[in-house]
Amino acid sequence: VDQPLVPKQFHLGMFEIGRPLGKGKFGRVYLARERSTGFICALKVLYKSELQQGTGVEKQVRREIEIQSNLRHPNILKLYGHFHDSKRIFLILEFAGKGELYKHLRRENRFPEWKAAQYIAQMAAALRYLHRKHVIHRDIKPENILVGIHGEIKISDFGWSVHAPNNRRNTLCGTLDYLPPEMIKSGSKDNWYNEKVDLWSLGVLMYEFLVGEAPFEDTPIMTHKRIARADMTIPEWVSKEAKDLIKKLLVLDPEKRLPLEEVQNHPWIIKHCVKGERATNREKPVK
Numbered sequence: 001v002d003q004p005l006v007p008k009q010f011h012l013g014m015f016e017i018g019r020p021l022g023k024g025k026f027g028r029v030y031l032a033r034e035r036s037t038g039f040i041c042a043l044k045v046l047y048k049s050e051l052q053q054g055t056g057v058e059k060q061v062r063r064e065i066e067i068q069s070n071l072r073h074p075n076i077l078k079l080y081g082h083f084h085d086s087k088r089i090f091l092i093l094e095f096a097g098k099g100e101l102y103k104h105l106r107r108e109n110r111f112p113e114w115k116a117a118q119y120i121a122q123m124a125a126a127l128r129y130l131h132r133k134h135v136i137h138r139d140i141k142p143e144n145i146l147v148g149i150h151g152e153i154k155i156s157d158f159g160w161s162v163h164a165p166n167n168r169r170n171t172l173c174g175t176l177d178y179l180p181p182e183m184i185k186s187g188s189k190d191n192w193y194n195e196k197v198d199l200w201s202l203g204v205l206m207y208e209f210l211v212g213e214a215p216f217e218d219t220p221i222m223t224h225k226r227i228a229r230a231d232m233t234i235p236e237w238v239s240k241e242a243k244d245l246i247k248k249l250l251v252l253d254p255e256k257r258l259p260l261e262e263v264q265n266h267p268w269i270i271k272h273c274v275k276g277e278r279a280t281n282r283e284k285p286v287k
């Protein structure tokens with residue numbers, strides 16, 4: 001059974017709370033163990049008072065719960081259940097044993113091509129699964145990706161995802177770096193609910209994995225201008241296959257971006273990910 005936390009009714013007394021794992025936008029996350037089964041999970045605590053202040057944030061949390069509860073994929077962080085008391089809402093999340101991807105990226109500066117290719121292949125598989133369920137993530141960036149105990153990546157934080165189509169107004173906050181041109185241009189918002197937005201962000205993510213900084217990183221004004229023109233330069237030391245894939249994702253016209261099936265079959269991905277190939281992906285032996 002892949003859902004060890006079977007009971008539908010959860011309450012705080014069922015869990016032993018461990019060390020804090022970190023802070024999300026609206027709450028703290030703790031390591032936790034479910035007493036009767038010893039099952040390890042991550043407990044995200046959100047204060048209702050904080051949510052009520054935010055404009056529509058409560059609806060965003062409700063949407064996060066509704067969307068993430070129904071997803072089951074090895075590269076998507078599981079939401080096993082939720083409960084609340086008078087002051088707080090609790091999300092029972094899968095524990096990702098190797099923590100936040102962006103910390104690994106900052107520590108290593110950038111990833112070797114074989115590791116970046118494996119991560120992008122896993123992201124493409126997760127996004128294909130999401131898009132088949134008409135879910136658009138819309139906030140793909142290293143900060144929203146966790147690493148499981150076997151080094152596999154897990155998309156987390158569905159606070160910005162939507163069931164397409166959806167005509168709810170959304171205020172944007174956080175970094176501009178990952179926003180596709182159609183989301184920074186004023187005018188028609190219906191492109192915001194086209195899953196092609198995730199393809200652009202996948203291209204930005206791939207560039208950042210390989211180069212160590214985002215392709216349009218600049219002052220906010222310049223970032224805005226450079227995104228609108230897809231104005232980026234790819235360092236000459238990036239392999240030509242990788243350059244080719246980046247250029248096929250960072251395309252202004254959403255309809256012309258490489259579909260996820262073709263991302264998974266791209267020569268750069270095949271070269272590094274097909275099992276049994278030359279062992280290019282040799283991880284340093286664990287000390």
Ligand SMILES: CC(=O)N[C@H]1CCN(c2c(Cl)cnc3[nH]c(-c4cn(C)nc4C)nc23)C1
Binds near residue numbers: 093100156
């Ligand atoms: C936006 C947000 O919630 N960010 C983070 C906080 C911790 N959290 C985790 C969530 Cl939600 C799930 N699993 C995690 N594992 C870890 C972690 C593991 N190590 C070794 N170090 C850390 C940290 N953190 C989590 C998500």
